[in-house]
Amino acid sequence: MFKVLKKDSSSRARLGIIETPHGIVETPSFVVVGTHAKVRELSSQDLVRAKTQLIISNTYHMWQKLGDKGLRKYPGLHESMNWQRPLMTDSGGFQVFSLGFARELGGGKVAGKGLLQQENTPEENLVRITEDGVYFKIMKPSYSEASEGGQFIEDFLSPKKSVWIQEKLGADIILAFDEPTSPLHDYKYNKEALARTHRWEKESLKAKTTNQKMYGIVQGGLFEDLRNESAKFIGGLDFDGFALGGSFGSSFSAPGGPAMGGGGINPKQFKELDWVIPYLPEDKPRHLLGIGLVADLFIGVSKGVDTFDCVVPTREGRHGHVYIPNGRIDLTKGKYHRDETLLCPECDCAVCTVITKGELYQLFKDKNPRAGYLASFHNIYFFNNLMAKIRQAIAEDKFEELMKKYVLV
RNA sequence: GCGGCGGUGGUAGAGUGGUCAAUUACAAGAGACUGUAAAUCUCUCGGCCUUGCGCCUACGUAGGUUCGAAUCCUACCCGCCGCA
Numbered sequence: 001m002f003k004v005l006k007k008d009s010s011s012r013a014r015l016g017i018i019e020t021p022h023g024i025v026e027t028p029s030f031v032v033v034g035t036h037a038k039v040r041e042l043s044s045q046d047l048v049r050a051k052t053q054l055i056i057s058n059t060y061h062m063w064q065k066l067g068d069k070g071l072r073k074y075p076g077l078h079e080s081m082n083w084q085r086p087l088m089t090d091s092g093g094f095q096v097f098s099l100g101f102a103r104e105l106g107g108g109k110v111a112g113k114g115l116l117q118q119e120n121t122p123e124e125n126l127v128r129i130t131e132d133g134v135y136f137k138i139m140k141p142s143y144s145e146a147s148e149g150g151q152f153i154e155d156f157l158s159p160k161k162s163v164w165i166q167e168k169l170g171a172d173i174i175l176a177f178d179e180p181t182s183p184l185h186d187y188k189y190n191k192e193a194l195a196r197t198h199r200w201e202k203e204s205l206k207a208k209t210t211n212q213k214m215y216g217i218v219q220g221g222l223f224e225d226l227r228n229e230s231a232k233f234i235g236g237l238d239f240d241g242f243a244l245g246g247s248f249g250s251s252f253s254a255p256g257g258p259a260m261g262g263g264g265i266n267p268k269q270f271k272e273l274d275w276v277i278p279y280l281p282e283d284k285p286r287h288l289l290g291i292g293l294v295a296d297l298f299i300g301v302s303k304g305v306d307t308f309d310c311v312v313p314t315r316e317g318r319h320g321h322v323y324i325p326n327g328r329i330d331l332t333k334g335k336y337h338r339d340e341t342l343l344c345p346e347c348d349c350a351v352c353t354v355i356t357k358g359e360l361y362q363l364f365k366d367k368n369p370r371a372g373y374l375a376s377f378h379n380i381y382f383f384n385n386l387m388a389k390i391r392q393a394i395a396e397d398k399f400e401e402l403m404k405k406y407v408l409v
Numbered sequence: 410g411c412g413g414c415g416g417u418g419g420u421a422g423a424g425u426g427g428u429c430a431a432u433u434a435c436a437a438g439a440g441a442c443u444g445u446a447a448a449u450c451u452c453u454c455g456g457c458c459u460u461g462c463g464c465c466u467a468c469g470u471a472g473g474u475u476c477g478a479a480u481c482c483u484a485c486c487c488g489c490c491g492c493a
Binding site: 031033034035040041056060064088090091093094095097098099109110112114115126139155175176180198217243245248252287288289290291292293296308309310311312314315316319320321330333334365367369371373374387405 | 436437438439440442443444445446447448449450481
């Protein structure tokens with residue numbers, strides 16, 4: 001399924017190919033997030049034009065959307081999305097965190113960073129974790145009506161159920177069901193959660209009845225010995241690939257080096273990767289879950305990560321932020337009102353060659369959906385293209401050189 | 410000309426004696442966003458500064474009543490509507 005074509009001489013970076021029934025993925029690669037069987041704003045044609053190789057959709061959300069009945073007669077993500085290229089699905093494990101402790105404790109999975117509303121306004125934890133699986137508190141029939149009547153029900157997601165759903169969705173690569181913890185959780189809780197996650201992952205593997213490829217997920221939070229233990233345990237199971245999940249230290253999310261408008265970062269700080277990757281089999285792909293700012297991508301690659309998924313290019317694009325070679329610009333700022341320069345002159349994507357910053361500014365001000373569409377398109381292209389540059393650099397033994405431009409001190 | 414209604418911060422529009430520098434929305438400014446309940450969320454938004462529940466100037470203009478007025482009274486100016 002996975003072939004390493006070349007290893008970088010100065011780092012753990014590697015060039016590879018993931019083979020799937022729907023084609024290959026050249027790695028290192030960025031994975032575009034299409035949670036609801038749709039990358040927001042973009043058509044599958046757009047995604048191809050933006051050099052997308054692999055899309056990740058979500059088990060929990062598709063399950064909520066379709067129900068068990070709908071899933072039984074679902075034609076599969078490939079057909080539904082009109083995407084005949086590689087696909088993967090997340091197991092729903094992340095929602096155990098994002099709808100649970102992320103709401104209750106505040107903050108995101110990267111230490112010191114928040115999901116939205118990081119202020120001290122604890123929200124209701126919608127998740128009840130048991131040893132066998134997770135109960136999600138759902139407002140039905142719709143969120144808006146729920147506030148009046150308070151019609152809540154609980155839906156139960158277990159490793160077995162997650163795998164069942166993922167088999168109905170039919171992605172090429174599926175993920176084991178896990179429980180990510182918050183950076184705010186202590187050692188004791190992480191240890192308990194890790195034991196649970198390890199058991200759930202074994203159950204996930206056992207529950208699989210198709211020939212879809214399944215990745216195991218390494219957890220362990222911010223604790224070295226737990227990460228080690230998890231990498232050894234999960235790495236020793238018969239998964240087709242491995243994902244790194246859960247919470248990460250605050251070194252992630254740094255703006256990067258001068259090329260990205262930051263002061264440079266120290267790769268030694270990204271310890272969670274060093275703790276884990278040496279214990280994972282060399283001949284299987286490694287995916288870093290939900291991480292993907294530009295600096296993170298470079299550091300991840302240098303430490304041996306093959307694929308990354310992240311909502312940043314699409315979400316921030318919709319919010320008016322566009323990634324360019326020397327950082328990020330906010331197109332909703334008044335200074336772009338009459339800016340007649342192309343969005344990103346160095347970029348050869350379908351948007352940048354045509355539209356100016358001023359035009360995009362106006363579209364954002366008009367709340368024209370086209371604004372988010374164009375910005376998302378460019379961002380995805382930018383991320384995919386950056387990964388292509390990284391692959392080329394590894395092939396030409398110039399990875400370190402390229403990384404210096406973007407992230408190093 | 411007479412009568413009625415109304416003139417509030419960038420805009421719209423609340424407030425009809427004290428808790429009003431004034432609800433709210435929009436606009437504007439700043440920030441956040443990492444396996445997407447996220448085309449979302451947070452903060453600022455009269456001026457000044459020692460950023461205090463501080464000082465000053467403000468609810469068409471000018472006076473007045475009152476301990477106290479965006480709120481009541483008088484005159485004037487302006488706008489809309491009706492009648493001549």
